[in-house]
Amino acid sequence: MERMAGDQSAGGVRRVCVVGASGKLGRYMVRHALDRGYEVVGVCRPESVVKLAEFDGRMTVVPGRTDDPDVVGRAVAGCDGVLTVLVPRGVRGYSTGTAQAVLDAAEPGARLVFSCGWHITRDGRDVYTRRLRAFVAVFGLLARLARFADLRDQVEACRRIFASDTRWTVVRGSDLEEGESEGLPVWSRHVGDPVLASNRTRRVDFALFMVEALTDETLVREAPAIVGRRTPSALAHAR
Numbered sequence: 350m351e352r353m354a355g356d357q358s359a360g361g362v363r364r365v366c367v368v369g370a371s372g373k374l375g376r377y378m379v380r381h382a383l384d385r386g387y388e389v390v391g392v393c394r395p396e397s398v399v400k401l402a403e404f405d406g407r408m409t410v411v412p413g414r415t416d417d418p419d420v421v422g423r424a425v426a427g428c429d430g431v432l433t434v435l436v437p438r439g440v441r442g443y444s445t446g447t448a449q450a451v452l453d454a455a456e457p458g459a460r461l462v463f464s465c466g467w468h469i470t471r472d473g474r475d476v477y478t479r480r481l482r483a484f485v486a487v488f489g490l491l492a493r494l495a496r497f498a499d500l501r502d503q504v505e506a507c508r509r510i511f512a513s514d515t516r517w518t519v520v521r522g523s524d525l526e527e528g529e530s531e532g533l534p535v536w537s538r539h540v541g542d543p544v545l546a547s548n549r550t551r552r553v554d555f556a557l558f559m560v561e562a563l564t565d566e567t568l569v570r571e572a573p574a575i576v577g578r579r580t581p582s583a584l585a586h587a588r
């Protein structure tokens with residue numbers, strides 16, 4: 350069943366932390382959060398602080414690894430919302446460490462929104478195409494052998510999030526592309542829903558969905574799989 354996000358309550362969000370702020374998704378999220386008038390704190394690796402130069406004076410940057418509990422603890426203090434980019438980089442549990450640090454340090458009752466891909470399943474009821482299954486198997490193996498990334502790390506990170514009693518949302522992104530915003534993506538609880546078939550979302554809109562989720566109570570403890578709202582499958586199947 351497809352949903353249109355944006356069914357919001359007041360939310361009460363004032364201060365937001367973006368964990369992984371310097372990447373492409375992170376910087377879009379910082380922009381959307383500033384546009385909403387939120388106070389923004391960002392965590393990124395020290396060598397990447399320069400990538401946030403365009404926001405100088407408009408946000409606070411806490412340099413450090415996103416899986417460092419001390420760094421994350423300082424950054425999320427006093428935040429009503431935390432937006433976390435989960436990246437399974439390397440083979441030492443970077444995603445899992447990042448998710449755990451956020452789960453442990455976030456303020457009680459804070460809205461926690463995490464990013465990942467369609468390959469994550471919450472209840473095993475997602476239906477994947479043969480192409481996607483092959484990609485995950487082949488890319489997953491090659492990336493692990495090259496010690497570039499470990500998709501199993503993102504799986505473990507999400508398992509911990511799903512098991513937590515925090516106010517989480519795990520946003521599962523389709524294939525991403527750059528380009529002008531098409532508006533808030535459409536979502537479904539399960540991959541395999543025809544509304545998602547186009548498998549394409551603008552990165553700027555992935556970020557928009559993450560930021561909107563902060564104030565959307567209907568997304569608490571949901572793992573929405575998203576697709577661009579102007580894609581053919583969304584236009585054909587979204588209500």
Ligand SMILES: NC(=O)c1ccc[n+]([C@@H]2O[C@H](COP(=O)([O-])OP(=O)(O)OC[C@H]3O[C@@H](n4cnc5c(N)ncnc54)[C@H](OP(=O)(O)O)[C@@H]3O)[C@@H](O)[C@H]2O)c1
Nearest residue numbers: 369371372373374394397435436438464465466522523525
């Ligand atoms: N790319 C896709 O097509 C796609 C599809 C579906 C879902 N997603 C999800 O979307 C989110 C963002 O993905 P993205 O591909 O668009 O990437 P991105 O936003 O550019 O983010 C990449 C992140 O990885 C960090 N990073 C890079 N090299 C690293 C290293 N060696 N060690 C630790 N961290 C490192 C970057 O930090 P620095 O700035 O410090 O380098 C940055 O925070 C992820 O959660 C991903 O699972 C992506």
